[in-house]
Amino acid sequence: xxxxxxxxxxxxxxxxxxxxxxxxxxxxxxxxxxxxxxxxxxxxxxxxxxxxxxxxxxxxxxxxxxxxxxxxxxxxxxxxxxxxxxxxxxxxxxxxxxxxxxxxxxxxxx
Amino acid sequence: xxxxxxxxxxxxxxxxxxxxxxxxxxxxxxxxxxxxxxxxxxxxxxxxxxxxxxxxxxxxxxxxxxxxxxxxxxxxxxxxxxxxxxxxxxxxxxxxxxxxxxxxxxxxxxxxxx
Numbered sequence: 540x541x542x543x544x545x546x547x548x549x550x551x552x553x554x555x556x557x558x559x560x561x562x563x564x565x566x567x568x569x570x571x572x573x574x575x576x577x578x579x580x581x582x583x584x585x586x587x588x589x590x591x592x593x594x595x596x597x598x599x600x601x602x603x604x605x606x607x608x609x610x611x612x613x614x615x616x617x618x619x620x621x622x623x624x625x626x627x628x629x630x631x632x633x634x635x636x637x638x639x640x641x642x643x644x645x646x647x648x649x
Numbered sequence: 650x651x652x653x654x655x656x657x658x659x660x661x662x663x664x665x666x667x668x669x670x671x672x673x674x675x676x677x678x679x680x681x682x683x684x685x686x687x688x689x690x691x692x693x694x695x696x697x698x699x700x701x702x703x704x705x706x707x708x709x710x711x712x713x714x715x716x717x718x719x720x721x722x723x724x725x726x727x728x729x730x731x732x733x734x735x736x737x738x739x740x741x742x743x744x745x746x747x748x749x750x751x752x753x754x755x756x757x758x759x760x761x762x763x
Binding site: 574584 | 739757
């Protein structure tokens with residue numbers, strides 16, 4: 540079935556460094572969502588992008604949807620230890636349920 | 650009040666046993682899901698129900714049987730548990746099953762089969 544590919548699988552940064560995770564699909568997406576899962580926790584909705592080229596910001600987090608609506612990125616500026624967790628993109632691939640990317644696990648060294 | 654609640658949170662059981670995980674949502678949503686998260690954190694849809702009707706049934710062994718007595722509840726029964734069933738099972742809900750709806754997850758049920 541259709542997949543949503545996410546890279547990198549894992550990233551370890553020093554506190555204060557920036558972090559980016561990328562999500563790619565082989566097909567055009569109607570929208571894309573991002574979720575964060577803290578260690579030991581459950582995925583929590585962060586944001587949804589719908590329009591081609593859309594950029595949204597939440598404090599230090601910047602979310603972008605590609606012009607062709609086939610890719611998306613999440614960028615964190617000046618990471619903090621509270622940013623630790625796994626970040627998932629998720630998209631509707633025509634199955635009436637979200638298909639989640641493989642996730643990017645972020646570790647932040649104080 | 651917890652929006653999506655599932656029990657038990659932790660479950661350790663022996664191979665061959667049968668176990669159930671219960672889920673309830675108080676958000677008034679029409680759609681509920683079961684997702685499985687393996688040790689590599691990959692989240693995979695197992696089942697989806699909309700208003701008590703099964704709408705998604707992924708390639709899951711038929712040892713797994715979901716039951717939705719009403720639209721606020723979706724339980725998961727697993728027969729003849731195997732080692733490979735060890736995972737975190739997340740119940741979730743959304744307003745409707747169409748694209749663009751936010752999914753609200755329960756806190757997860759950590760299943761360990763020994």
